Amino acid sequence: MTTTTDATDTDTVPAPARRIDLRDKAPDFYAAMAALDKAAAHGLDPAVRELVRVRVSQLNGCAYCVDKHSADARALGITEQKLHGVTVWRETPFFTARERAALALAEAVTHLGDHGVPDAAFDEAARLFDADEFPRLLAMCVTMNAWNRIGVSCRMSPAVRA
Template sequence: MSDYRINLGKAWPEGYKAMFAFSAATRGDLDPILRELVKVRASQLNGCAYCLDMHTKDARAAGETEQRLYALNAWRETTFFTDAERAALALTEALTLLDRGHVSDEVVEEARRHFDEPTLAKLVMAIVAINAWNRLMTVQRPPVGDYQPGGPR
């Protein structure tokens, strides 16, 4: 981590450990592919190269297809995603792009149609976590490209 612009993990290890614990808590019973799609989409919106590299690799390792990853930026224009995935992606965009307005009742209600309350809560927290990681990585500016699934994060 010596190539980081700012090494937050070294400067404040307790804070970094808390972020890892928060992220780990969101995994639960969320489908791994859905979880990675949400992480990739938020990272696209936030322009986080490090997280895009990591989560596209993790998505592929979980069984995601290249076609869907390539089309994720235009998910509304394809038939590649399930209704539940589309609801999660809409929620991801709404929570990530708060400068465009609050999360609408329609977005939340559509997500509720596909996810029970505990799963929806984990999904919301997973979206919050990846947005936090995107911000942490863009300020730290770690080297991009070396991450391998199953390796250290």
């Protein structure tokens, strides 16, 4: 017996309606966030920057940011294999020591436990990133968490690509 429906395998389910557009309703705040993001990114390795943005966004469940920063990572030449491996980075051979340290710090900053960021994650990243880049890495972790709170709270959704 065959069941037919009106839906096809190519139909997508619409995202929940956006709650508010902060760029429109609070442009000064949005501009300040953009400036914060630009300052955090200044001098940070672009590949590390995008890997951190993707991982933090995955952890926070921000579909808009995962989509946006995955596309940005691809534009930098980060492979699909590496992007797919971000969710399981500890179990893959795709990441450098610096990328691993950045991802560990990003996870620790995102999942602040009762005791904050563990010394091991902080110290390893501080050891592998120089005195100029490490503060930018930490700032990117903080900034991306803030962006994700905006995206999730406002119900920002990625566009469907053909």
